[in-house]
Amino acid sequence: MKITFYKYQGTGNDFVMIDNREGIFSHETSLVSKMCDRKFGIGADGLILIEHHDKLDFEMVYFNADGSQSLCGNGSRCAVSFARYLGIIQDHANFLTIDGEYEADIKNGLIHLHMRDQQNPKKFDSHYFLNNGSPHHIEFVNDVDKKDVRNLGATTRYSDAYKPNGTNVNFVQVKEDHTIYVRTYERGVEDETLSCGTGITASALAAADKGLRSPIFIEAKGGKLEVRFEQNVDKSFSNIWLIGPAEQVFVGQFDI
Structure with missing residues (x-):
């Protein structure tokens, strides 16, 4: 089965993006690694699925190139840009990540991602x-x-x-x-x-x-x-x- 993907980059941090609101792409880590491989696949630092969420605009499921998961700041910004391309949002987004709910704004062509409050490093x-x-x-x-x-x-x-x-x-x-x-x-x-x-x-x-x-x-x-x-x-x-x-x-x- 062929699946349509989109390639995005945020200051050189590049991602394979998939509209998975219909759930056609499994969360199989071996497939993620294959698609992210720069020699035998598409090539990317990570893979991002945009999925349906009942209360928020969407859920972002992020995988590193090796199939592991974490929060990704540039990936989140790319996900917001992709969601706008798909018509899910306009200039504001509330979405779910592995680290919980995040929000972002699109202003003057730039993605403004609101990060969590932090203690001093x-x-x-x-x-x-x-x-x-x-x-x-x-x-x-x-x-x-x-x-x-x-x-x-x-x-x-x-x-x-x-x-x-x-x-x-x-x-x-x-x-x-x-x-x-x-x-x-x-x-x-x-x-x-x-x-x-x-x-x-x-x-x-x-x-x-x-x-x-x-x-x-x-x-x-x-x-x-x-x-x-x-x-x-x-x-x-x-x-x-x-x-x-x-x-x-x-x-x-x-x-x-």
């Missing part, structure tokens, strides 16, 4: 840590382009400190004008991706501990994003928004 001698629906190890470095993100990220991701489930790993360089440059090793993809929405958000909140204030502008290898937030007296964060583009790349069919 945990600070250690060499890094920060924050779980904002996905776990993130955050290291600040002087020159992020000199970092071997794939090998250093894998070492930390599989270290004893993060067993058994591992973590995503972000390397962050503070630049001028409230800007940070972020490179991320993503768990579930097991490689560096061009952008990671939850990682960028976590990195921006950690950067607030270094004196940066909202809005924080982010440079990733796949493009530019923005994180806006309110920092409270107790150093917790509220009204957090991840802002950036999400674009349809092409449409195709895959034999399942």
Whole structure:
């Protein structure tokens, strides 16, 4: 059986998107991995199903390329863009994720994803840590382009400190004008991706501990994003928004 899929990307973080409101696509992880494979499949960092929800606009079911599941910030933004393309929403969305209910707005061609309130990232001698629906190890470095993100990220991701489930790993360089440059090793993809929405958000909140204030502008290898937030007296964060583009790349069919 052939199934129609759509390819979306959010600052280089790319996803196979499927309208599954009729339930024709199973949640079989081996099929997810096959479709995401860059040599033998379509090729993507993850796969997203848009499914029917009785009370919300839709449910987003997200799989990493290896079939595992977590919250995906850029994937959520792409899901909102796809839902608008399908006519499910107009300029606002309330939808269900593995991390619960989220909302988003579409303004001036950009997807504004409202993230959950967060406590101050945990600070250690060499890094920060924050779980904002996905776990993130955050290291600040002087020159992020000199970092071997794939090998250093894998070492930390599989270290004893993060067993058994591992973590995503972000390397962050503070630049001028409230800007940070972020490179991320993503768990579930097991490689560096061009952008990671939850990682960028976590990195921006950690950067607030270094004196940066909202809005924080982010440079990733796949493009530019923005994180806006309110920092409270107790150093917790509220009204957090991840802002950036999400674009349809092409449409195709895959034999399942």
